[in-house]
Amino acid sequence: MNNTPLPDYIIERLPEIWQRIGEHIFLTGISTLTAVLVGIPLSILAFYRPGLRGPLLGTVSILQTIPSLAMLVILLALFQKIGVIPAIVALILYALLPIVRNTLAALQGIAPEIIEAAQGIGMTEWQKMRLIRIPLGIPVIMAGIRTASVAGVGIATLAAFIGAGGLGEFINRGLALSNTRLIFLGAIPAALLALLVDFVLGYIEKVCDPKRNRHRSHRFHIGMKLSIALAPLFLLIPVFISFFPWSSQTTGSSEKNETKSINIVRIASKNFTEQIILAEMMAQMIEKKTQLSVERKFNLGGTIICHQALKRGEIDLYAEYTGTGLMAILKLPAINNPDEVYQRVSEEYRNRFNLIWLQPFGFNNTYTITVRKQDALRNQWEFISDLIPMSSKLVAGFSGEFQERPDGYPGFQEVYGFKFSKVHDLDPGLIYQALAKGSVDVIDGYLTDGRIPAYNLVSLKDDKKFFPPYHAAPVVREETLNAYPDLRMALAPLGSLIDNTTMRILNYEVNENKRDIPELVKEFLKNKGTL
Numbered sequence: 001m002n003n004t005p006l007p008d009y010i011i012e013r014l015p016e017i018w019q020r021i022g023e024h025i026f027l028t029g030i031s032t033l034t035a036v037l038v039g040i041p042l043s044i045l046a047f048y049r050p051g052l053r054g055p056l057l058g059t060v061s062i063l064q065t066i067p068s069l070a071m072l073v074i075l076l077a078l079f080q081k082i083g084v085i086p087a088i089v090a091l092i093l094y095a096l097l098p099i100v101r102n103t104l105a106a107l108q109g110i111a112p113e114i115i116e117a118a119q120g121i122g123m124t125e126w127q128k129m130r131l132i133r134i135p136l137g138i139p140v141i142m143a144g145i146r147t148a149s150v151a152g153v154g155i156a157t158l159a160a161f162i163g164a165g166g167l168g169e170f171i172n173r174g175l176a177l178s179n180t181r182l183i184f185l186g187a188i189p190a191a192l193l194a195l196l197v198d199f200v201l202g203y204i205e206k207v208c209d210p211k212r213n214r215h216r217s218h219r220f221h222i223g224m225k226l227s228i229a230l231a232p233l234f235l236l237i238p239v240f241i242s243f244f245p246w247s248s249q250t251t252g253s254s255e256k257n258e259t260k261s262i263n264i265v266r267i268a269s270k271n272f273t274e275q276i277i278l279a280e281m282m283a284q285m286i287e288k289k290t291q292l293s294v295e296r297k298f299n300l301g302g303t304i305i306c307h308q309a310l311k312r313g314e315i316d317l318y319a320e321y322t323g324t325g326l327m328a329i330l331k332l333p334a335i336n337n338p339d340e341v342y343q344r345v346s347e348e349y350r351n352r353f354n355l356i357w358l359q360p361f362g363f364n365n366t367y368t369i370t371v372r373k374q375d376a377l378r379n380q381w382e383f384i385s386d387l388i389p390m391s392s393k394l395v396a397g398f399s400g401e402f403q404e405r406p407d408g409y410p411g412f413q414e415v416y417g418f419k420f421s422k423v424h425d426l427d428p429g430l431i432y433q434a435l436a437k438g439s440v441d442v443i444d445g446y447l448t449d450g451r452i453p454a455y456n457l458v459s460l461k462d463d464k465k466f467f468p469p470y471h472a473a474p475v476v477r478e479e480t481l482n483a484y485p486d487l488r489m490a491l492a493p494l495g496s497l498i499d500n501t502t503m504r505i506l507n508y509e510v511n512e513n514k515r516d517i518p519e520l521v522k523e524f525l526k527n528k529g530t531l
Helices: 006-048 050-065 066-077 084-108 112-120 124-135 136-160 170-179 180-206 218-242 273-289 303-312 322-329 338-353 374-379 384-391 400-405 407-414 431-436 478-483 486-494 499-512 517-527
Strands: 264-268 293-296 317-321 355-357 369-371 393-398 422-425 441-448 456-461 471-479
Touching: 006 050, 006 084, 006 170, 006 180, 006 499, 050 084, 066 084, 066 136, 066 273, 084 124, 084 136, 112 124, 112 517, 136 170, 136 180, 170 273, 170 422, 180 369, 180 456, 264 273, 273 293, 273 317, 273 471, 273 486, 273 499, 273 517, 303 317, 303 322, 317 322, 322 338, 338 355, 369 374, 369 431, 374 456, 384 407, 384 456, 384 471, 393 400, 393 431, 400 407, 400 422, 431 441, 431 456, 431 478, 471 478, 478 486
Parallel strands: 264 293, 264 317, 393 422, 393 441
Antiparallel strands: 317 471, 355 471, 369 441, 369 456
């Protein structure tokens, strides 16, 4: 169990904390600055062209109503690329509303007598805008920028969902691993960063407000304006640190070769414990057995995000499940024979996508319908069909992916012919706790998840054999294997190395005993004689 005192834990993670803070400031800073450069000129244009005001405000208001994750996924599909670009575009779109609305309000809120006086001394429209409207409207304009910046710090935590980095990496990992410490490592610095950004922008607002400083000396004005240029530099320090060579680039890489700057293999994982364990195993084997460097892109979104990133060459490999490949990716009907499923997905992936399935790890992590053990004993539930008489009274909690995939709830309903009274959409990291605490009665589980016995739960037997085999295996780009032939040999020892019981123990060690994944994986591989 990880009993490291909290101060020591934070110090140990400090290099990566700096890196993530730097990434977070980069995302928020670039997006807010771009929104200012776009939003203020648009507002000025709309001020002089009243017909544009309604459409402009309507458009930025609609953009603000789109849920953050939905916006990220939409932009991910649009740009066909994971990482910072879709994240920054999303943050820009969210920042536009407060900037545009406040700027228009500031320009329209200048007292008419002041404008009349300006006209009386012969000022042009541009002079009135530059010397009167904008300076007097600074407090309102800056309020919009401050709102956009603080909101951007919060929204940027979701950027980790598509591999853009930032403090959301800690939150994502914490949710996936049920690790409160990791969640705090992301949430607390993000909150402090939002307060710091608001303070710095508030200071800039005071310096630029002519009403507050009209009685100050000329030297004071020069000093204050110089401080405007210097203040943001303090926020940029973590950005520079995050790009230094010693910055942590991974979630806890072991024995990384610092001398290599080329020949990098990018390994991804989905956002749950087992995936991160398998990805770390592959990473450590490659680092030990080859001269390649590994870039870890863990905790990406679900299956489709990882698969699309692999197809586009943004990552080189990740662990996938045969049943998922068969039904969720290839859209083929279920096959119950494990060897047939593996053979089919291997052929189809190579023919359609130029992706290669390597030898499976050895365990079958099929979906299960999971209930509390005491409920199963009381109601004599052994098979999934036993739920039919009570299904209309049961509340289910399923992961979002399970609710949409053909090998998930839609296909399950069709085969078993019943549905639950209510279905909640739950994060995979919280779903077992929800069942154990009585918030729901039924969940979708994974056969190899150590939390099933830990929380005194039981998996019902799939008596209609709906769920296909889900044997996990590395899926690699053919182009990557051709470029680095020793990659196949490095991963070969992982074939058939892990059975269901072993995988359940590894998952349990991480989820319940809070073991550090790189440390656990290194210990496991050494005990197996593969590292």
